Amino acid sequence: MHIYVPLHPTTNRQLPAMASSPPFRLPLAVVLLLAIICVLLASPSCHADDLTATMTNEHEKEHQLMMMMMDRFHRWMATHNRSYASADEKLRRFEVYRSNMEFIEATNRNGSLTFKLGETPFTDLTHEEFLATYTGDVRLPPERRGMQDDSDEEDAVITTSAGYVAGAGAGRRTAAVPESVDWRKEGAVTPAKHQGQCAACWAFAAVAAIESLHKIKGGDLISLSEQELVDCDDTGEATCSKGYSDDAFLWVSKNKGIASDLIYPYVGHKESCKKQLLGVHNATVRGVVTLPENREDLIMAAVARQPVAVMFDAGDPLFQNYRGNGVYKGGTGCSTNVNHALTIVGYGTNHPDTGENYWIAKNSYGNLWGDNGFVYLAKDTADRTGVCGLAIWPTFPTIR
Numbered sequence: 001m002h003i004y005v006p007l008h009p010t011t012n013r014q015l016p017a018m019a020s021s022p023p024f025r026l027p028l029a030v031v032l033l034l035a036i037i038c039v040l041l042a043s044p045s046c047h048a049d050d051l052t053a054t055m056t057n058e059h060e061k062e063h064q065l066m067m068m069m070m071d072r073f074h075r076w077m078a079t080h081n082r083s084y085a086s087a088d089e090k091l092r093r094f095e096v097y098r099s100n101m102e103f104i105e106a107t108n109r110n111g112s113l114t115f116k117l118g119e120t121p122f123t124d125l126t127h128e129e130f131l132a133t134y135t136g137d138v139r140l141p142p143e144r145r146g147m148q149d150d151s152d153e154e155d156a157v158i159t160t161s162a163g164y165v166a167g168a169g170a171g172r173r174t175a176a177v178p179e180s181v182d183w184r185k186e187g188a189v190t191p192a193k194h195q196g197q198c199a200a201c202w203a204f205a206a207v208a209a210i211e212s213l214h215k216i217k218g219g220d221l222i223s224l225s226e227q228e229l230v231d232c233d234d235t236g237e238a239t240c241s242k243g244y245s246d247d248a249f250l251w252v253s254k255n256k257g258i259a260s261d262l263i264y265p266y267v268g269h270k271e272s273c274k275k276q277l278l279g280v281h282n283a284t285v286r287g288v289v290t291l292p293e294n295r296e297d298l299i300m301a302a303v304a305r306q307p308v309a310v311m312f313d314a315g316d317p318l319f320q321n322y323r324g325n326g327v328y329k330g331g332t333g334c335s336t337n338v339n340h341a342l343t344i345v346g347y348g349t350n351h352p353d354t355g356e357n358y359w360i361a362k363n364s365y366g367n368l369w370g371d372n373g374f375v376y377l378a379k380d381t382a383d384r385t386g387v388c389g390l391a392i393w394p395t396f397p398t399i400r
Contacts, residue, residue: 073097080121080368093124100124104321113318114354115326115376120369121194122320130320134365135339136199137242138311177304182346182360184374188215189307189345190223192373194366196268198240203229204364205309205341206248210258210397212307212345214283217399222282225264232273240270245309245341246395249288253397257281284399291394294384299394300347307345307362308396311338313388324371326353329378329387336389344390347379359390 073094077083084090104117122130183189190211195204203226215221229248230238232255236247252258259280291298291308302308314320316333346360357379367373378387385391 069098069101070094072101076119076123079119082124096126097124100321103317107318113326114356115328116323117318117321118323120321120323121366122369125320127317127320131315131339133197134195134199135314136201136240138202138244138338138341177301180346180348181304182348183212183216183307184345184360186216187221188212189362190221192362192367192369193223193226193266193364195226195364196266198230198268198270200226200230200238200240200243201341201364202243202245202309203233203238203248205343205362206245206252206397207258208343208345208362209245209307209309210249210252210283210285212343213285213397213399216306219283223261224283225259225261225266227261227266227271228259228264228274228277230270232275232278246288246290246393249285249395249397252283252285253287255281257284285397286400287398289396289398291396293393294386294391296380296384296386296391299344299386299391300379302394302396303344303347303359306396307343308394309341309343310361310386310390310395311393312340312342312361312390313338314340316388319388322370322375324374324376327351327356327358327376327378329381334388336385336392338389338392342375342390344394345374351376361390 076097084093100123101119104119104123107113107117122134125133188211190208193204195201206229207224207226211222211224214224229243229251230240233243233248233251235251235254236244238247238251255278257280259277260282263280263282264274264277289302291302299308299310313330313335315335315337316331318331319328319334322328342361342363344359345362347358348360349357351358359377359379361375361377363370363373363375365373377390381387
């Protein structure tokens, strides 16, 4: 006999194999409790027939709930085009899905969040599986920390194909910055894309910033190639699990451009660089600006002119299950140990759901995560590093 114990999304233990005995049964504790009540009350009305009827009703309720959850799982599978190699794997994934949904619904009922959780493309994954597959190593190596100056945006670090140049008026002062900006409304942001099981978030964040800048500077809005960066970027450690958006900007600058994803399509894993396509340039970049660390006001001034790539800690289970309807403030698992990259495409005040200041960030988890693939993040937080570390290493491309 096997008694199922629901999994919390953060557990890493092997899911139990399903027993061959009937899966739906009244919990033993309930049976014992009913029996004890009968004995203590010694009521004439407490007969075995009554106890059997109660047990039968409980079984039926439990069975109905299980069937309802299975129906939801099948709808989720259809929505996300998900299939499994075997019946055992499907059953295992159902148990994970059910555990995640219990966590999601209990958290939403609690009412303490400023946003909502819900089904995402990752609802059949444990949290450990999600982190291993959809986040990567984007932490700054020690030699790169301290390159920024925390005094003024005029001291931002510019990088071009010729090398690093400190200061040189890279930024603009923060005066006269608009109260709100949303580059999506200006037609300068492509729809959210999905990185798949290649955790090249750094490439997606960089490409999103280049796409928008190309449009803002008078070009067409073109979907550019993340795959070209994954395959060809040789400025650092560009892989499916590690990379930096500023290195990606620098590589595009050195290559004098980047192709569209129609020319160099995304395949979701690293391949040999298609050197015959390196001369196709659907957009160009002159260099990269790295803003001073821990200055949300300077990020705001930069985003008023163009989207900015940032690092982010996606390590909290709440982020895996984020579905919008409010401002994400992180959870207990949110820190400055960044493992993901996003593109800030706007900001605002007085969010309609929470009344708070917020950033608008484009993610690379597809349009069925978050708010059509975007997330609203808390802005102007008490922590100088920003929510989940987003102010640690902000960077953006330049054209001229």
